[in-house]
Amino acid sequence: MASLAPTTPWTEGAKDDYRGCPVTTLKVDMHTERLIIANAVMAVVTLALGGIAALLIALTRWQAIHLLPAVWFYRLLTLHGIDMLIAWIVFFEMAGLHFGSTILLNARHAAPKLAWTGFIMMTVGGLMANAVVLFDPNSNVMFSAYVPMKAHPLFYLSYILFAVGALITVITFFINIVTAKREGRFTGSLPLVVFGLMTAAILATYTLLEGAAAIVPAFFWSLGILAEYDPGIYRNFFWGFGHPAQQVNLAAMVSIWYALAQMTVGIRPVNEKFSRLAFILYLFFINLGSAHHLLVDPGLSFAWKAVNTSYAMYLAVLGSMMHAFSIPAALEIALRAKGYRKGLFGWLRNAPWGEPGFSALVLSMFLFGWIGGVTGVTIGTEQINMLVHNTLRLPGHFHATVVSGTTLAFMGFTYYVIPLIFRKELKLKSWAKWQPYIFGFGMLLTSMGMIVSGLQGVARRNWDITFAGVVPGTVEISLAVFGVGAILAVIGGIMYVTIVLTSILTGPRLEASNLLLLTGTHNPIIDSTKLTDHQMEDKQNQPKGALVLVFAFLVWFAIYYFTNWWLLGRTWFIR
Amino acid sequence: MLAPEKNWWKPMGRMEKSWLTVAFVWCVFLTVMMPLWYFYGKQNVPTETYKTSPADYGAKVNAFVEQYTIGTDEATGFPIVAAPPGSDVYIRASTWQWYPILQLEKGQEYRLHISSMDLQHGFSLQPVNINLQVIPGYDYVATITPTSAGEFTIVCNEYCFVGHHTMVGKVFVTEEK
Ligand code: HEM
Ligand SMILES: [Cu+2]
Ligand SMILES: [Cu+2]
Numbered sequence: 001m002a003s004l005a006p007t008t009p010w011t012e013g014a015k016d017d018y019r020g021c022p023v024t025t026l027k028v029d030m031h032t033e034r035l036i037i038a039n040a041v042m043a044v045v046t047l048a049l050g051g052i053a054a055l056l057i058a059l060t061r062w063q064a065i066h067l068l069p070a071v072w073f074y075r076l077l078t079l080h081g082i083d084m085l086i087a088w089i090v091f092f093e094m095a096g097l098h099f100g101s102t103i104l105l106n107a108r109h110a111a112p113k114l115a116w117t118g119f120i121m122m123t124v125g126g127l128m129a130n131a132v133v134l135f136d137p138n139s140n141v142m143f144s145a146y147v148p149m150k151a152h153p154l155f156y157l158s159y160i161l162f163a164v165g166a167l168i169t170v171i172t173f174f175i176n177i178v179t180a181k182r183e184g185r186f187t188g189s190l191p192l193v194v195f196g197l198m199t200a201a202i203l204a205t206y207t208l209l210e211g212a213a214a215i216v217p218a219f220f221w222s223l224g225i226l227a228e229y230d231p232g233i234y235r236n237f238f239w240g241f242g243h244p245a246q247q248v249n250l251a252a253m254v255s256i257w258y259a260l261a262q263m264t265v266g267i268r269p270v271n272e273k274f275s276r277l278a279f280i281l282y283l284f285f286i287n288l289g290s291a292h293h294l295l296v297d298p299g300l301s302f303a304w305k306a307v308n309t310s311y312a313m314y315l316a317v318l319g320s321m322m323h324a325f326s327i328p329a330a331l332e333i334a335l336r337a338k339g340y341r342k343g344l345f346g347w348l349r350n351a352p353w354g355e356p357g358f359s360a361l362v363l364s365m366f367l368f369g370w371i372g373g374v375t376g377v378t379i380g381t382e383q384i385n386m387l388v389h390n391t392l393r394l395p396g397h398f399h400a401t402v403v404s405g406t407t408l409a410f411m412g413f414t415y416y417v418i419p420l421i422f423r424k425e426l427k428l429k430s431w432a433k434w435q436p437y438i439f440g441f442g443m444l445l446t447s448m449g450m451i452v453s454g455l456q457g458v459a460r461r462n463w464d465i466t467f468a469g470v471v472p473g474t475v476e477i478s479l480a481v482f483g484v485g486a487i488l489a490v491i492g493g494i495m496y497v498t499i500v501l502t503s504i505l506t507g508p509r510l511e512a513s514n515l516l517l518l519t520g521t522h523n524p525i526i527d528s529t530k531l532t533d534h535q536m537e538d539k540q541n542q543p544k545g546a547l548v549l550v551f552a553f554l555v556w557f558a559i560y561y562f563t564n565w566w567l568l569g570r571t572w573f574i575r
Numbered sequence: 576m577l578a579p580e581k582n583w584w585k586p587m588g589r590m591e592k593s594w595l596t597v598a599f600v601w602c603v604f605l606t607v608m609m610p611l612w613y614f615y616g617k618q619n620v621p622t623e624t625y626k627t628s629p630a631d632y633g634a635k636v637n638a639f640v641e642q643y644t645i646g647t648d649e650a651t652g653f654p655i656v657a658a659p660p661g662s663d664v665y666i667r668a669s670t671w672q673w674y675p676i677l678q679l680e681k682g683q684e685y686r687l688h689i690s691s692m693d694l695q696h697g698f699s700l701q702p703v704n705i706n707l708q709v710i711p712g713y714d715y716v717a718t719i720t721p722t723s724a725g726e727f728t729i730v731c732n733e734y735c736f737v738g739h740h741t742m743v744g745k746v747f748v749t750e751e752k
Contacts, residue, residue, distance in 0.1 A: 058747065068672070070740065071737050073737075074734070074737060074739075140736075140737075141734075142734050145735070146694070146734075148693070148694055148695075148711065148736075149694050149695070149736065151736070185580075186578055188578060188579070189578065189579055190578070191577050191578050191579065192579065228710065231695055231710050231712065232710055232712070232713060235710075237608065252628050252707075262577075269579075270588070270591065271585060271587050271588065271591055272579045272585075273585060273587065274587050274591050274595075280670060294708075295620060296620055296706060296707045296708050297708045297710065298621075298624040298707075298708070298710055298714075298715035299624040299710075299713055299715075300622065301622055302613055302620070302622055304617070304747050305620070306609045306610065306613075310605065310606050310609065314602035314603075314605050314606055315602065315665045317602055317605070318595075318598055318599060321594075321598040321601075321602075322594075322595065322598065325590075325591070325593070325594045329590070329591075377605065381605070381608070381609060382609050382613075382620060383609065383613075383618060383619055383620055385620070386618065386620055386705055386706055387704050387705070387706065388706065389697070389706040389707070389708065389732075390697045390699065390706055390708075390732035390733055391699070391704070391706065391732065398619040399652050403669070456702075456706075457699070457701040457702055457704050457730075459697070459699055459730055459731075459732035460732065461732075461733075461734040461739070462730075462732065462734075462739065462740050463739070463740045465740070465742045470701040470702055470727075470728040470730070471701075472702070525577070528577070543590060544589065547590050547593075547594065550594055551597075554597070554598075554601060557601075558601075561605075565608070565612070568618050569616070569618065570719060571618055571619045571703045571704060571705055571722075572618070572620060572700075572703050572705060572719055572721050572722050572723070573618060573684075573719065573720035573722060574617075574618050574619065574620075574705060574717055574718065574719045574720075575617075575618075575619045575621060575717075575718050
């Protein structure tokens with residue numbers, strides 16, 4: 001049976017600098033605590049900056065409002081991409097890596113100095129990128145900064161600083177794990193959540209190296225030291241970094257899903273082998289995905305693109321489909337074991353919907369899979385991409401993955417970090433209860449609005465679509481849906497930032513006494529250790545509902561997928 | 576979140592196995608669809624590409640325009656160019672215009688060349704919704720057959736600095752003769 005109690009004391013002779021967590025009984029290294037706080041604060045700050053930009057650009061793209069002048073639209077769009085996709089997500093993940101490599105292993109932080117160096121570099125890089133984009137007239141080049149569009153050299157330098165800082169943090173993750181193992185903090189295998197984070201960290205390592213391969217030459221090119229930089233090669237390297245970076249987000253998000261499921265419902269993974277195998281599939285195949293962004297580029301053969309875009313037979317997609325069953329199944333078994341056995345979905349009706357960690361988990365999984373995943377696989381199909389490339393369908397897809405999926409999961413997780421790591425009482429609890437729903441629903445409308453507009457030909461990164469005079473009138477409707485959704489999502493975002501800031505800035509330090517925030521005083525983590533093999537295997541507890549859900553998902557997937565082939569078949573002949 | 580039991584290498588349950596099998600079959604199917612369409616479908620992503628330079632490409636475009644111009648577009652002052660079916664036709668992308676204006680015939684095949692003189696641009700033909708990346712230094716050749724007639728618009732859908740949204744071009748397609 002898995003154990004919660006700390007095992008061995010810190011290394012002989014080393015000064016004890018840890019506290020025991022009263023809720024989980026885990027050891028919390030004080031270095032880790034401070035590192036998590038610093039990274040989480042930067043994450044929330046950059047989310048707020050990116051969120052202000054989000055509101056303004058969304059109200060510009062909603063053609064009926066068309067708020068900003070063109071220059072400011074492009075500038076804030078560049079800023080939005082950087083602050084959201086790079087800063088917010090990566091800072092949060094770094095906090096997660098510190099958490100996973102020490103606290104979850106009952107271990108100490110073995111390289112705090114190095115970790116702070118990484119953090120400072122990331123912070124300087126992140127803030128510098130914001131400043132350059134805002135104040136330099138030529139650096140509104142979007143976060144992808146396609147060569148030969150030339151930004152200020154400091155723009156590239158800020159990327160390099162940020163990436164190297166992140167790489168250093170990732171290295172401390174590995175140092176911590178090795179140290180923990182050597183010092184006997186844990187025996188046997190890593191916990192599943194740490195295993196998932198390890199997948200993310202390994203992916204992050206080569207992702208960041210490839211990022212350097214793209215950006216370092218661009219830096220020298222912007223200085224005039226390098227005379228020429230082939231734009232095709234830049235694209236290849238840039239997406240060799242940009243796409244796997246999304247898989248880092250994916251692996252981190254799935255790890256957080258497992259954590260949230262355990263923290264709010266008390267699941268036991270149904271089959272550790274199954275879940276771990278799914279992570280391993282990410283590790284091996286997901287790096288091929290950079291081709292997704294190059295599907296309609298000149299100079300690449302069909303065979304290269306087809307093999308790469310499908311991750312050698314969609315094996316990474318298979319990984320996600322495995323998690324898509326394994327997590328709902330584990331939730332179902334745990335809830336059935338509590339006695340909620342009526343019908344196929346009685347367990348779902350009795351789930352803790354008022355607990356923000358649970359609602360964030362379910363909405364994140366649903367939106368990520370049903371919208372983000374299905375659209376992603378479809379538009380990543382070599383030929384279908386021709387209908388989609390650089391239309392609004394693209395941002396529609398990734399606002400369902402990295403926003404409705406990853407961001408929402410991270411938001412839900414934050415609410416537990418506040419009492420457990422910041423040691424502050426969570427304020428505005430009733431807001432926290434509604435926040436995942438408002439953000440999730442807003443984002444659903446946002447991405448649907450984008451997808452439907454894009455289907456009608458509306459381009460992404462475009463200040464005024466009416467110039468073209470080709471978009472049909474129905475676009476006004478889909479853009480209005482998008483606009484209303486964006487406003488809702490921004491309200492959800494403001495609620496999140498307000499809850500976090502109010503909680504951490506006001507009130508005294510308070511040791512947490514309870515894991516659940518809103519729905520009870522029992523401790524699901526302890527509950528999960530009491531789930532017996534017998535209960536897991538009981539006929540009455542089998543996850544029939546989850547199986548129905550995944551099959552329904554597959555049907556929807558197939559419908560969307562074939563509709564797109566049909567659409568492709570109606571356009572001009574081309575080869 | 577907790578360390579697993581010592582021995583977590585257990586056989587998968589019946590449900591896991593069946594879902595894994597079905598999901599795997601679906602993945603194989605997704606994979607097979609691409610080569611199937613490649614051989615039997617009528618819409619495939621062009622792959623023919625030549626290295627070029629802005630100077631060379633610009634010269635080709637000018638020669639093409641000189642040879643086949645049939646008129647001038649009132650609104651833009653750009654030449655309207657109609658080459659015989661089956662021939663090579665050229666479009667030049669630069670900040671912020673698509674040059675010249677092509678006139679094609681429905682049901683006929685053309686070898687459409689696209690390249691950029693400066694930044695990357697996005698060739699987005701509307702409303703048929705065909706989207707291709709345009710990269711300087713690469714002459715991208717799409718063999719196309721219009722299956723509908725009328726006036727079509729080329730939108731730039733790769734960001735190319737502040738005039739990006741003004742970068743629109745035109746293609747005319749006449750009915751089959
Ligand atoms: C409050 C919610 C949000 C709203 C309303 C929103 C809205 C938008 C809009 C309107 C665009 C521009 C689409 C275009 O014209 O091409 C955009 C782009 C983008 N968004 Fe968001 N967004 C939100 C949150 C996020 C988050 C949390 C992330 C990342 C984690 C994110 C990542 C991106 C990226 C990467 C782009 C593309 C930028 C580019 O094309 O260079 N967004 N978003
Ligand atoms: Cu352009
Ligand atoms: Cu453009």
